[in-house]
Amino acid sequence: MxxxxxxxxxxxxxxxxxxxxxxxxxxxxxxxxxxxxxxxxxxxxxxxxxxxxxxxxxxxxxxxxxxxxxxxxxxxxxxxxxxxxxxxxxxxxxxxxxxxxxxxxxxxxxxxxxxxxxxxxxxxxxxxxxxxxxxxxxxxxxxxxRYHPSYVFVRDELKKGNFGILKSIRASVFTSAKNPGIAFSKFGGGPLLHDGTHAMDLIHWLVGKPKLIFAKMERPKKGMVETRAFACFESKPNVEIVLDVSGGRDYFQFEIDIHTSSHRIICSNDGFQFFESAPSKLYKGFQSLKLYQPKQFPKPESSNxxxxxxxxxxxxxxxxxxxxxxxxxxxxxxxxxxxxxxxx
CATH class of the missing domain: 3.40.50.720 (NAD(P)-binding Rossmann-like Domain)
Incomplete structure (x- = not known):
């Protein structure tokens, strides 16, 4: 039925x-x-x-x-x-x-x-x-x-260990103060609450609730909502996290930059990039990061x-x-x- x-x-x-x-x-x-x-x-x-x-x-x-x-x-x-x-x-x-x-x-x-x-x-x-x-x-x-197939793929591969051991995450959400909308309105809450919540959600989704180590807020005037929130966290086991949520840009950019023991993964509104450790072509005896595309990465038409x-x-x-x-x-x-x- x-x-x-x-x-x-x-x-x-x-x-x-x-x-x-x-x-x-x-x-x-x-x-x-x-x-x-x-x-x-x-x-x-x-x-x-x-x-x-x-x-x-x-x-x-x-x-x-x-x-x-x-x-x-x-x-x-x-x-x-x-x-x-x-x-x-x-x-x-x-x-x-x-x-x-x-x-x-x-x-x-x-x-x-x-x-x-x-x-x-x-x-x-x-x-x-x-x-x-x-x-x-x-x-x-x-x-x-959390429901985007590309982000789900990255999280699943990290959990399986296919990207190596997670070491650090840098999350950035950059917006324009020229057209801030509700984030700078009289109802309260700046870009950290209204836009940065997406980045904070992904951090929680990837590593659980982290511990705050350092934070810095920038406000144009006392009592106004922030134009920038910068914070450093750490989570178990030994993952260092940086969050930067800022206005005053001439562009919008959302990005999660993940570094592991062997890979780098950039997840952003502009697309996803994957890098893996490979023998360096610049320095003899060193390893560098080489751009590549995982075979199982979701096709664009399936990503919604x-x-x-x-x-x-x-x-x-x-x-x-x-x-x-x-x-x-x-x-x-x-x-x-x-x-x-x-x-x-």
Whole structure:
């Protein structure tokens, strides 16, 4: 018997929810609606309604997807049908995540997918977790790189020891202060919280929760959010980690640079590069790093992170699996690491 489609609502209809699907350069689907309206998404999910506080955004959403939306949550539809909703996706601005998550849990919705960061603080995330436990609900956080086949390949090969012994990680997230968006807004949280959370998530995913050794914050004026956060961590066994999250660039760059005893792997928005130890052509008797391509590295056409998290959600809701990647407990630890940098 074919499983029943997962009845889904979307809260917040902006960039990551819908608008970025119009970006001609991004691999599709690249938004929540892009997945839900894809051929696979339509076969697994029954999209019911969208919500956004902006009438203009709602109208644009309706014209783009030929579906309904409301400007007030929970609205009459959800009030009357909350018991039949299987999944709520929260893609609103970060400072509202906690509010909408609690509203959905109080309505009895048993599965939530929340955009990162889950809340503006560890305290807020714990509050969501407490209510979710009481309501026996499941909560995913969309750190989508965990589901990207290329990142999964690197993590699996590291775990198997095929890239040698992990020695160090340098994670960098560089953004432009000319167009900072929500990260520099009045609602709080600078680039470390809003953008650096992706890098911190991957660090936790690769080595577990690290110990902070040193941190430095740069702020243009007292009381303002940071323009740069620089931190050094260490994790067992003896992995040194550097995190640099900075604004003021004329470009956007996300990169994880991994060094092992025999390899170097660069994972970035510009692609992945692999280097292995080989006899040097520059220095006799020395080893150098040689660029190469692993045979099992995923092909570009198979690399889509958004499909990955939705396939996991579909599998868990239908009882085919109980494995969840972006859990609340992990994200509470990520916020603990971020807050330790702010406090240092």
């Amino acid at each position: 074919k499983p029943t489609k997962i009845k889904t609502i979307l809260i917040g209809l902006g960039r990551i929810a819908s608008k970025l699907e119009k970006d001609p350069y991004r691999k599709k689907p690249c938004t929540h609606m892009g997945v839900l309206m894809s051929d696979w998404g339509k076969s697994q999910f029954d999209f019911l309604f969208g919500f956004d506080t902006s009438p203009e955004v709602c109208l644009e959403f309706q014209n783009q997807w030929k579906t309904q939306s409301e400007t007030v949550f929970p609205g009459p539809y959800v009030k009357n049908n909350s018991s039949t909703i299987d999944l709520a996706i929260i893609a609103t601005p970060s400072h509202t995540h906690e509010f909408y998550a609690k509203k959905c849990l109080q309505l009895g919705i048993k599965n939530l997918l929340i955009e990162k960061p889950v809340a503006m603080s560890k305290r807020g995330a714990k509050s969501i977790a407490k209510l979710a436990k009481a309501k026996k609900a499941r909560v995913w956080i969309n750190h989508e790189r 992170a958004f499909l990955g998290i939705y396939k996991e959600i579909q599998s868990v809701i239908h009882g085919k699996s109980d494995h969840m990647e972006g859990t609340l407990s992990e994200n509470i630890q990520i916020l603990e690491s971020i807050e330790s940098i702010y406090r240092h």
